[in-house]
Amino acid sequence: MPQFEISDLITVTDPRSLRRAPVRRDDVLRTLAEAGNRRAARIVGTLPVDGDGVLDPAAVDRLLIGVHTELQRLSEEMRIGERVLHLLGPLLEAIRETAEPGARLRLVDIGCGLGYLVRRLAATRALGPGVELIGVDLDAALAGEAARLAQAEGLDCRFVHANAFDLPEAATVYVSTGVLHHFRGPALAEFLQAQAASSAVAFCHFDIAATPITPLGAWVFHRARMRHPLGRHDGVASARRAHSDETLLHAADIPGIRPLVYEPRGLANPFCTTLRPLLGIRPHLEEPFRRAMGRASRRLVGPERFAA
Known part of the structure; x- marks a missing residue:
């Protein structure tokens, strides 16, 4: 099973444009579930999201x-x-x-x-x-x-x-x-x-x-x-x-x-x-x-x- 660090998944920046991409919490949870990492999924599940299920960038930054x-x-x-x-x-x-x-x-x-x-x-x-x-x-x-x-x-x-x-x-x-x-x-x-x-x-x-x-x-x-x-x-x-x-x-x-x-x-x-x-x-x-x-x-x- 691949090893993922949560910090690599909850914030994504394009290395050329330096634009930050929105990250959907469900997408991160799916990646962690496929890797069999339930502990990481529980941690990500506590992070706040907006109405569209996108992780709150300000909360992620803090x-x-x-x-x-x-x-x-x-x-x-x-x-x-x-x-x-x-x-x-x-x-x-x-x-x-x-x-x-x-x-x-x-x-x-x-x-x-x-x-x-x-x-x-x-x-x-x-x-x-x-x-x-x-x-x-x-x-x-x-x-x-x-x-x-x-x-x-x-x-x-x-x-x-x-x-x-x-x-x-x-x-x-x-x-x-x-x-x-x-x-x-x-x-x-x-x-x-x-x-x-x-x-x-x-x-x-x-x-x-x-x-x-x-x-x-x-x-x-x-x-x-x-x-x-x-x-x-x-x-x-x-x-x-x-x-x-x-x-x-x-x-x-x-x-x-x-x-x-x-x-x-x-x-x-x-x-x-x-x-x-x-x-x-x-x-x-x-x-x-x-x-x-x-x-x-x-x-x-x-x-x-x-x-x-």
């Missing part, structure tokens, strides 16, 4: 902002900002080493949600000077709330309701947290190929690590930390949809890109590993990046590790 606020607290507890910086710091060092002197770098966070990562990087200024920080999300409510929070916090970053690949400015590095598992089948490779076809020199995507205990760990953690049933459900569904290291490296094995996974299964303690990064870098960056990583570079492996 719900998703509330769930993402709880997700931000989880990110803080799991020290996501520090984990991302552990790779982004050396990666930016390698890019600066090979770029024109004084070149301005642009980091674009795809599917930024409430912008926790971008706001943390802006608040700590951990990436140094000359780095423009942009968060992008197809959900207008989430991007708008991220922008409001950044303004309230006086941060030098910005958030845009847009398709990350349609921005007028070219990205230097694409990043994301908790996004890759949303892309299924050929869509995963297409997502990564779009970045390879751009002028970006690297991408760094952190997503749920696929280990035997991941679903159980997600259930325990989300039961303890998430209050809304939707957040609890989607947290476990996300864990069940996590891609294996082999799948990620295969999808990222694109001409002009050197794919790498950091701390692959077998080199990491499954009880401590929650997110695992997939990197794609231009080949000329691999040597300076490994040098900047130091001893930790031994934890970077490519698809040759899984070759038959």
